[in-house]
Amino acid sequence: xxxxxxxxxxxxxxxxxxxxxxxxxxxxxxxxxxxxxxxxxxxxxxxxxxxxxxxxxxxxxxxxxxxxxxxxxxxxxxxxxxxxxxxxxxxxxxxxxx
Numbered sequence: 001x002x003x004x005x006x007x008x009x010x011x012x013x014x015x016x017x018x019x020x021x022x023x024x025x026x027x028x029x030x031x032x033x034x035x036x037x038x039x040x041x042x043x044x045x046x047x048x049x050x051x052x053x054x055x056x057x058x059x060x061x062x063x064x065x066x067x068x069x070x071x072x073x074x075x076x077x078x079x080x081x082x083x084x085x086x087x088x089x090x091x092x093x094x095x096x097x098x
Contacts, residue, residue: 027089031077034085039073
């Protein structure tokens, strides 16, 4: 997943360039993880719903649904998200400090 930097907007002022780059990369990785998790949840929910109709079992429909789930996951993570990315960031930041 790329391009998910919505949670990085609330980055506090950094002490050094290295610290700022590390912080931004960590925030990006946590947001990406949340996006992947949301995508997995959406795909799992879609599998639980019974398929019916003329076009639901086509290869094209499955590709479209997969792309739609991925975009919805990105959109959720780009905003406030579920909070999972922020919690993960806080935990990893706390664990990474000397």
